[in-house]
Amino acid sequence: MVQERRILYEHLDVPDINTFEVFKQHDGYARFEKAIAEYQPEEIADMVKEAGLKGRGGAGFSTGEKWSFVPRDIEPRYLCCNADESEPGTFSNRYVLEKNPHLLIEGILICCYAMGIETTYVYIRGEFTLGKKMLDAAIKEAYEQGYLGENVRDTGLNINIYTHPGAGAYICGEETGLIESLEGKRGQPRNKPPFPAVQGVFMKPTVVQNVETLCNLPFIVGNGVEWYTQMGPTYGDARFDPPKPDPNTGTKLYCISGDVNEPGVYELDLGLTCTELIEVAGGLRGEEVKAVIPGGSSAPILTHYELDTRLDFTSLTLAKSMLGSGGIIVMNETRNIVDCLLNIMKFYAHESCGQCTPCRWGTPWVRDIVQRIADGEGRQATITRPKFGVTESGRWGDTGETEEIYEDLDLLESVANNIANVDTMTWNTICVFGIAVSWPAVSYMRKFRPEFEATIREGELITLPVAEATVPPEENYAYQQRIIPKEMADLE
Amino acid sequence: MSDEIIQIETPFQFNEENKREFDELIGRYPVKEAAMLPTLHLAQRQAGFISPAVMKYVAELLELSVMKVKDVVTFYPMFFEEPVGKYVIRICHTLPCALRDCKVVLEHLKEKLGTDVASETNLAKGTTDDGKFTLMKVECLASCDVAPVIMVNDDLYKNLTPEKVDELLENL
Numbered sequence: 001m002v003q004e005r006r007i008l009y010e011h012l013d014v015p016d017i018n019t020f021e022v023f024k025q026h027d028g029y030a031r032f033e034k035a036i037a038e039y040q041p042e043e044i045a046d047m048v049k050e051a052g053l054k055g056r057g058g059a060g061f062s063t064g065e066k067w068s069f070v071p072r073d074i075e076p077r078y079l080c081c082n083a084d085e086s087e088p089g090t091f092s093n094r095y096v097l098e099k100n101p102h103l104l105i106e107g108i109l110i111c112c113y114a115m116g117i118e119t120t121y122v123y124i125r126g127e128f129t130l131g132k133k134m135l136d137a138a139i140k141e142a143y144e145q146g147y148l149g150e151n152v153r154d155t156g157l158n159i160n161i162y163t164h165p166g167a168g169a170y171i172c173g174e175e176t177g178l179i180e181s182l183e184g185k186r187g188q189p190r191n192k193p194p195f196p197a198v199q200g201v202f203m204k205p206t207v208v209q210n211v212e213t214l215c216n217l218p219f220i221v222g223n224g225v226e227w228y229t230q231m232g233p234t235y236g237d238a239r240f241d242p243p244k245p246d247p248n249t250g251t252k253l254y255c256i257s258g259d260v261n262e263p264g265v266y267e268l269d270l271g272l273t274c275t276e277l278i279e280v281a282g283g284l285r286g287e288e289v290k291a292v293i294p295g296g297s298s299a300p301i302l303t304h305y306e307l308d309t310r311l312d313f314t315s316l317t318l319a320k321s322m323l324g325s326g327g328i329i330v331m332n333e334t335r336n337i338v339d340c341l342l343n344i345m346k347f348y349a350h351e352s353c354g355q356c357t358p359c360r361w362g363t364p365w366v367r368d369i370v371q372r373i374a375d376g377e378g379r380q381a382t383i384t385r386p387k388f389g390v391t392e393s394g395r396w397g398d399t400g401e402t403e404e405i406y407e408d409l410d411l412l413e414s415v416a417n418n419i420a421n422v423d424t425m426t427w428n429t430i431c432v433f434g435i436a437v438s439w440p441a442v443s444y445m446r447k448f449r450p451e452f453e454a455t456i457r458e459g460e461l462i463t464l465p466v467a468e469a470t471v472p473p474e475e476n477y478a479y480q481q482r483i484i485p486k487e488m489a490d491l492e
Numbered sequence: 493m494s495d496e497i498i499q500i501e502t503p504f505q506f507n508e509e510n511k512r513e514f515d516e517l518i519g520r521y522p523v524k525e526a527a528m529l530p531t532l533h534l535a536q537r538q539a540g541f542i543s544p545a546v547m548k549y550v551a552e553l554l555e556l557s558v559m560k561v562k563d564v565v566t567f568y569p570m571f572f573e574e575p576v577g578k579y580v581i582r583i584c585h586t587l588p589c590a591l592r593d594c595k596v597v598l599e600h601l602k603e604k605l606g607t608d609v610a611s612e613t614n615l616a617k618g619t620t621d622d623g624k625f626t627l628m629k630v631e632c633l634a635s636c637d638v639a640p641v642i643m644v645n646d647d648l649y650k651n652l653t654p655e656k657v658d659e660l661l662e663n664l
């Protein structure tokens with residue numbers, strides 16, 4: 001059985017680890033001391049790049065690469081720590097904030113040193129009152145101990161950290177929505193480019209980084225790149241010759257919820273399979289896995305045929321899903337996928353920020369269609385398509401053959417794909433919230449089409465046995481449709 | 493005409509402590525507008541909800557138009573424009589909680605409190621007659637491992653069952 005490897009969470013349950021003193025006894029701030037004593041800022045940035053650290057907040061973008069886009073000649077630069085954590089199914093940042101806030105501060109210090117940043121805002125979702133309180137207390141201690149403020153540890157560095165509360169809007173987790181919200185406006189995402197790295201908060205270069213990403217930094221600096229890259233798989237990206245290393249290094253704080261016996265956060269090397277993770281989380285609650293959402297509710301769903309998919313950035317991208325925030329939601333055989341999709345679509349319809357027409361109108365429309373289907377009023381239609389053949393009178397002509405179609409399912413796919421097209425991966429919206437809507441909508445419907453059809457046909461919610469509810473991979477485009485560059489396909 | 497229309501609202505002002513906290517806050521940002529969310533949180537904590545008088549006061553503090561403040565207040569679900577109960581009960585109803593029977597807890601709460609669920613535009617709908625409780629549904633509270641969960645004001649309650657809800661309400 002796969003073993004947990006606790007690194008970020010190693011000292012999480014040590015009593016009073018939230019205090020400076022106890023944290024210090026457990027290697028606390030030693031890694032920051034090492035960073036300033038042994039490395040130049042650019043060397044730290046290089047280490048992070050070499051370590052292959054990818055952002056843990058959702059996009060999975062290489063952190064080192066993101067840092068390299070930041071123009072170092074424009075002052076001031078800012079760091080925004082994304083502690084908005086609102087993706088359904090994700091809850092790992094909360095424990096860091098509530099139990100081990102000094103670890104986050106140390107990560108922030110290392111990032112600030114590497115990037116020459118003096119001001120950090122930690123954007124904490126409004127509901128995290130305890131998390132904010134603990135972090136505020138830890139920041140106060142760090143100021144008292146000379147790790148924050150003017151002339152940190154006599155190095156001449158000035159570093160300030162401020163916490164900033166959100167107010168309950170999911171979209172403020174999107175990096176430019178977060179920036180707008182931080183500036184005191186509605187949290188409506190901005191058009192990109194310019195990217196935040198170039199023009200972010202207060203129109204200055206800004207690094208936006210998730211809590212978990214920042215918490216990785218002390219360990220990369222403390223234990224070295226070689227140690228770090230041993231964890232998790234590194235694939236070869238065949239689009240390059242020779243294949244470019246595609247790292248999925250480090251551990252991930254997998255959040256697992258839903259139908260497992262011991263839901264919770266498990267820190268494991270990247271790259272274990274769904275089946276293994278469910279086993280680690282105390283096994284399935286129920287008889288059979290029906291579906292798994294691998295990366296927060298925005299991620300396309302996986303069926304029981306795909307349980308051997310490895311839960312890392314690359315493997316899930318190739319499976320046409322994503323690791324996202326690492327929130328894994330398991331559903332057993334008793335669950336109805338139409339009902340689950342309805343729940344998720346209600347969420348998105350509520351959270352659209354309302355800037356772009358396709359998202360503002362399309363998302364509630366998708367919700368309404370799913371609601372209609374779930375209520376047993378899904379629309380079916382009999383259509384006549386012109387078909388050339390031998391007619392009743394024995395002549396060549398239009399035979400007028402009719403066909404039963406599930407009108408609402410076609411409509412659902414069409415509306416969703418007009419918000420953001422999941423096959424071509426193009427979107428008609430400002431931010432990728434649009435994709436987060438159409439990904440679940442289309443993937444649930446395609447992969448569990450029999451269940452949707454049965455529900456429409458019978459006029460009530462029908463839960464089919466797992467095998468019948470799922471479209472097998474061989475027969476259907478549900479699994480393959482997303483058009484990926486040919487070179488990428490070779491990699492598979 | 494009823495006196496509702498000629499109602500004159502009492503102006504709002506931060507108390508000593510909040511004024512001090514605000515003065516500290518404002519120094520954190522290069523522009524005053526950025527202090528909007530924390531200032532509104534402070535104001536709501538003092539006043540209970542963001543009335544027009546509060547918006548006017550915040551607008552003056554941050555040197556903005558009242559409209560701009562209202563623009564922000566209406567965007568964020570955590571700011572209330574109407575009075576709410578002494579205890580605001582937020583129940584999560586997103587997928588992981590739904591998989592753990594949050595519906596049962598919700599129905600129990602509704603029955604026990606004798607109220608419906610508030611909507612963002614009608615908080616009174618979810619507020620009990622004695623003004624003690626306001627019940628509202630919220631999206632994922634990032635505690636899906638201990639689902640179903642509710643928040644009562646600032647505190648989170650985990651792994652709820654109807655029995656636990658009874659116990660909790662009694663102790664409030």
Ligand SMILES: Cc1cc2nc3c(=O)[nH]c(=O)nc-3n(C[C@H](O)[C@H](O)[C@H](O)COP(=O)(O)O)c2cc1C
Pocket residue numbers: 054055056057058059060061063082083084085086087170171172173174175176208209210211213214431432433436
């Ligand atoms: C709709 C939406 C919601 C998001 N919510 C969050 C969130 O709650 N927390 C987070 O860290 N990132 C979230 N992200 C991802 C951020 O935009 C951004 O990629 C991330 O904060 C970058 O940090 P990282 O590189 O360290 O992951 C969200 C993205 C989108 C499109």
Ligand code: SF4
Pocket residue numbers: 171188189351352353354355356357359360429430431432433434
């Ligand atoms: S896609 Fe939706 S959430 Fe994103 S900016 Fe447009 S309207 Fe707002």
Ligand code: FES
Pocket residue numbers: 088089090584585586587588589590631632633634635636639641
């Ligand atoms: S779904 Fe309820 S806490 Fe996440």
